Amino acid sequence: MKLYYDLHIHSCLSPCGDEDSTPNNIVNMALIKGLNVIALSDHNTGKNCPAAIAVGKKNGLVVLPAMELTTSEDIHILCLFEKYEDLKKLEDHIQKTRLRIRNKPEIFGHQRILNENDEVIGEEEDLLIVSSGVSVQEAAALVKGFGGIAVPAHIDKQSNGLIGVLGAFDYGLGFEMVECTVDSGVELPQITDSDAHYLWDISEAEHFISAESCSAHGVFAALKKMCAEGKCR
Numbered sequence: 001m002k003l004y005y006d007l008h009i010h011s012c013l014s015p016c017g018d019e020d021s022t023p024n025n026i027v028n029m030a031l032i033k034g035l036n037v038i039a040l041s042d043h044n045t046g047k048n049c050p051a052a053i054a055v056g057k058k059n060g061l062v063v064l065p066a067m068e069l070t071t072s073e074d075i076h077i078l079c080l081f082e083k084y085e086d087l088k089k090l091e092d093h094i095q096k097t098r099l100r101i102r103n104k105p106e107i108f109g110h111q112r113i114l115n116e117n118d119e120v121i122g123e124e125e126d127l128l129i130v131s132s133g134v135s136v137q138e139a140a141a142l143v144k145g146f147g148g149i150a151v152p153a154h155i156d157k158q159s160n161g162l163i164g165v166l167g168a169f170d171y172g173l174g175f176e177m178v179e180c181t182v183d184s185g186v187e188l189p190q191i192t193d194s195d196a197h198y199l200w201d202i203s204e205a206e207h208f209i210s211a212e213s214c215s216a217h218g219v220f221a222a223l224k225k226m227c228a229e230g231k232c233r
């Protein structure tokens with residue numbers, strides 16, 4: 001079956017994410033747009049994923065747990081998972097390695113953790129948009145080791161994109177998929193996402209993947225199959 005997706009969406013936990021980007025608002029906007037599956041991918045954290053997954057379950061939208069990892073070189077890597085427990089293991093690892101700089105909400109924005117009723121249950125105190133101690137050389141294997149898929153994010157963007165930072169795409173880094181809004185020219189399967197920081201930027205039902213079932217398992221299996229086949233779309 002065809003599943004329309006947007007696998008790169010930020011919530012109000014990202015300092016740069018709009019405060020209206022709550023789990024309920026994101027899920028409802030994705031449904032209005034006609035999407036079947038989204039991934040919530042905040043910077044260096046997955047702490048709003050449990051709420052978004054729960055809201056998705058109640059409303060018939062598949063929500064994959066994810067995070068947008070910042071490598072030590074300031075390259076953004078979208079890390080997609082089937083299960084939150086696996087993402088949590090990556091998050092625990094990242095938390096130990098990332099720079100500890102206190103967030104200044106008045107400058108960078110709030111970093112709010114919400115529950116499935118959009119109630120604030122916590123605030124991340126350290127700034128999330130900083131480099132982790134994970135290098136781009138180890139990212140693919142590290143994420144795979146925790147059961148996820150590491151996808152260099154927005155490789156067509158100069159800032160924080162792998163090609164923009166390194167100057168060229170290095171196949172030796174072990175990535176099996178890329179994220180790009182245009183034809184990347186990279187010989188790997190490609191996904192196209194919105195990288196929405198505001199609700200209205202969430203993708204329309206334009207890009208789809210073919211999956212066996214409309215479930216986190218089905219979507220993740222389809223992504224893994226694309227990686228294994230190395231097929232460009």
Ligand SMILES: [Zn+2]
Nearest residue numbers: 068076153160
């Ligand atoms: Zn990014």
Ligand SMILES: [Zn+2]
Nearest residue numbers: 008010068195
């Ligand atoms: Zn992003």
